[in-house]
Amino acid sequence: MRSRAPGDGGPTMSPQALQWLTRFERFLSTERRLSPHTLHAYRHDLAALRDWSARRSLHEWTSLDHQHIRSFAAQSHARGLQGRSIQRRLAAVRSFLKFLLREGHVRHNAALEVRAPKAIKRLPVTLDVDQMAQLLARKPADTLQMRDLALMELFYSSGLRLSELTGLSVRDLDIKSAQVRVLGKGSKERIVPVGSIALKALSAWLSARQALAAADEESLFVGRNGTALGARAVQLRVAAMARAAGLPQHLHPHMLRHSFATHLLESSRDLRGVQELLGHANISTTQVYTHLDFQHLARTYDQAHPRAKRRR
Numbered sequence: 631m632r633s634r635a636p637g638d639g640g641p642t643m644s645p646q647a648l649q650w651l652t653r654f655e656r657f658l659s660t661e662r663r664l665s666p667h668t669l670h671a672y673r674h675d676l677a678a679l680r681d682w683s684a685r686r687s688l689h690e691w692t693s694l695d696h697q698h699i700r701s702f703a704a705q706s707h708a709r710g711l712q713g714r715s716i717q718r719r720l721a722a723v724r725s726f727l728k729f730l731l732r733e734g735h736v737r738h739n740a741a742l743e744v745r746a747p748k749a750i751k752r753l754p755v756t757l758d759v760d761q762m763a764q765l766l767a768r769k770p771a772d773t774l775q776m777r778d779l780a781l782m783e784l785f786y787s788s789g790l791r792l793s794e795l796t797g798l799s800v801r802d803l804d805i806k807s808a809q810v811r812v813l814g815k816g817s818k819e820r821i822v823p824v825g826s827i828a829l830k831a832l833s834a835w836l837s838a839r840q841a842l843a844a845a846d847e848e849s850l851f852v853g854r855n856g857t858a859l860g861a862r863a864v865q866l867r868v869a870a871m872a873r874a875a876g877l878p879q880h881l882h883p884h885m886l887r888h889s890f891a892t893h894l895l896e897s898s899r900d901l902r903g904v905q906e907l908l909g910h911a912n913i914s915t916t917q918v919y920t921h922l923d924f925q926h927l928a929r930t931y932d933q934a935h936p937r938a939k940r941r942r
Contacts, residue, residue, distance in 0.1 A: 641684040647691055651676060654729050663817045665793050667861075675722035678706070691727070692736055699723060699741045707747060716746035756889040757877070762786060765875045766827075773838045774854060778867045780828075780835035781851050781859075784810070785868075785883055787828035789890035789908050791815075792883040796861050798850040805833060822907060 642648075658664045658672060682702050688694060699720075706716050720741060727739040757765065766783060770776040781795060794812045802811040808824050824832070835851075842856055843849075849858035865882060872881035891908055 641687070642689075643680055643684050644689045647689060648680075650691060650730060650735065651680065651726075653733075654726050657729060665815075667793060671718065672722050672725070675719040676726055678702075678719065679723055679726075691730055694727075694736075694740045696740050696743060699744045703744055703746060713747045720744055720746050756885060756892045757881075759893060761877060762889055762893075765872060765877060765881075768871070768875060770834075773842055776831075776835050776838050777851060777859075778871055780831040781864065782868065782871060782886065783828035783831040784824065785886035786890050787825040788812075788822040789887050789894075790822070791887060792861050792864060795883070796849075796851070796859060796864060799848040800836070800839075800850050801848065803832060803836075803850060805829060805836075 654676075655669065655673065658669055664672070679702060682705065683689075683691075683694065683698075686698075688698065702723075703716055703720060706719060707713075711719070724739060724741040727736060727741050730736040731739050766779065766786070768775075768779070770779050784790060785795060788810060790810075790812060791814065794814055797813055798810065803824075804810070808826070808829055809821050810824050812820050812822055814820060839852065842854070843852045844856035847857055851859040851864075853859045853863060868881055868883050868886070872879075887908070894907070
């Protein structure tokens with residue numbers, strides 16, 4: 631965790647306290663093997679706690695008590711942070727204090743009983759089936775467009791997260807068995823099926839990839855320089871394809887995952903199966919898609935049932 635240098639003029643915590651932040655980040659990276667994106671979120675949230683503590687002359691983590699953490703959460707809310715973001719921030723603080731407790735540096739976890747305000751539940755934004763067909767209908771004109779179509783098809787076919795897709799190597803994809811091996815959150819591995827249309831696009835990309843990829847590059851998707859395609863590059867390509875297809879909304883990779891889950895649940899009604907395919911640890915995370923499904927059913931009911939139609 632980056633810390634303000636003693637000469638910066640602002641209040642600081644003790645060197646020992648700052649060292650504990652560094653040790654915790656090392657623990658998250660090496661033992662828990664969190665993704666760079668998640669590490670960045672922890673770093674950001676704990677930097678906020680560090681600065682808040684320093685401004686109140688709390689120079690050691692042992693000085694923090696339950697009321698301090700409540701005050702920290704309250705100030706986060708007063709500054710405009712929403713419930714979900716405060717929940718994430720408190721989760722980071724709880725994990726850090728749990729680490730300090732395990733290491734014997736503190737005697738209790740002061741954040742255990744502190745709760746964030748309830749988050750407003752926002753339903754995922756998805757594309758409907760016709761919009762997905764419109765998005766994926768464009769015929770690739772060159773090698774990079776073949777790559778873009780292949781990664782889009784894989785997103786939608788298998789419901790991958792952005793980090794899961796960019797982390798794939800050529801060896802993770804098994805064309806013959808129509809499966810891909812994915813490393814998900816918490817380094818949990820799962821095997822996910824790949825649809826026939828996605829397999830066709832991926833096979834075409836693999837043939838073209840040989841002329842583009844560097845000799846020692848194992849990543850499934852590479853850029854024009856022959857090295858692994860990064861997350862930001864994928865986001866830009868997905869958005870560009872949506873614009874080219876004439877879709878009205880801004881498209882990001884997670885919308886493809888949401889669309890995969892929603893369309894699959896509408897067809898199968900198998901919530902547990904969708905949970906496994908998405909790699910959700912808790913089924914409550916998957917249940918958000920049942921709300922989308924109910925919205926769709928409610929619209930169908932309103933349009934079709936003679937007693938539901940509204941009078942004009």
